[in-house]
Amino acid sequence: AQSVTQLGSHVSVSEGALVLLRCNYSSSVPPYLFWYVQYPNQGLQLLLKYTSAATLVKGINDFEAEFKKSETSFHLTKPSAHMSDAAEYFCAVSEGAGTYKYIFGTGTRLKVLA
């Protein structure tokens, strides 16, 4: 069965610093992987997705993630944090390659310090 682990429920970074949010997955089939962002009182918005094409995936707002099969990881990065990046971030894996049945991680709340 698929599962997702997000290390660190809370991460704080200074404005302008590198953002690194960690996600490890387990999957018995080639996974599809996603990062979603949730702002307060809002729904989830897709940042980026990996669907077995390029392993380095670029998303919106300068976020990117790299699929590393050997490490079963899909960490999210952004070179320079902005105050507006403060939100909760969710990693998700599909239950089978190319299905909508996601398994979500528990989320990482990102705080950006001025």
Added chain:
Amino acid sequence: DAGVIQSPRHEVTEMGQEVTLRCKPISGHDYLFWYRQTMMRGLELLIYFNNNVPIDDSGMPEDRFSAKMPNASFSTLKIQPSEPRDSAVYFCASGRGSFEAFFGQGTRLTVV
């Protein structure tokens, strides 16, 4: 496009009452999902539909929960009778083709 529209945004009800949550998916999307978000359990998939047909309802917690999709532009999630432990944010999402799900803003349900 207006996105996925959910109503109401907030609902407060008394234990034992029936609650109906509504969702209008994005036009042209053939998948519709209902998720529940709580602090304790995170995001859980309750049920999803493809072309208005329920495909997997294994996440529906109990018989008190039911979901319908009478047409491509409307779905409901009903809880009868409601209990305090049903308090959560309920999200509807829709999708087509690319396996990207588009989420609504959610309905915050409080059962007192």
